[in-house]
Amino acid sequence: MLDSILHMSTLLEKPVRVNRTVITTADQARAIEDPARAKVLEILYRKELNAEQILDELKKSGYKKALTTMRHHLDILKESGLIEIVRIEEARGAVTKFYGTSTKFLGFDLPKDFDAKYSSLVKTTSGKIEKLLKNISQKTANKNSKPEHDSYGQYLTFEIINRAITEILENSHQNSK
Secondary structure: OHHHHHOOOOOOOOOOOOOOOOOOOHHHHHHHOOHHHHHHHHHHOOOOEEHHHHHHHHHHOOOOOOHHHHHHHHHHHHHOOOOEEEEEEEEOOEEEEEEEOOOOOOOOOOOOOHHHHHHHHHHHHHHHHHHHHHHHHHHHOOOOOOHHHOHHHHHHHHHHHHHHHHHHHHHHHHHOO
């Protein structure tokens, strides 16, 4: 057995270059692993809906869920911090909860020609933004830890950038109305 391992040929060797960062908690990742819950995040963007209204919107997108299942999905999203109850109404003794989100979920599949189509724009723009990010990163880095262990500083840097990007996207949305 050991002899056969020593004579193995390498059939593929490819360096992996990190070119994308995803920031999420384990609870949030589990919450959006279900396509229906990911769709709920998209549905609740800029809206306040109750469970039945969300269910109706899901049905329009091809998801067929029972109301009890929908409530279970909403609980998972709420516990992960991705949605929250934004309003509670009472009518004839019944309480209705309305949900909203402060998270803009950009879930989509990249087209196969993405790199060919946009690599030049991404490279040029990334270089310019990198200079700004290095400055932010230096201000948020923990001076007492090794760079590979400064996850919190990296998170803080990303959070600053995320909020700035969100602000730009939200302002452009408001201006386009």
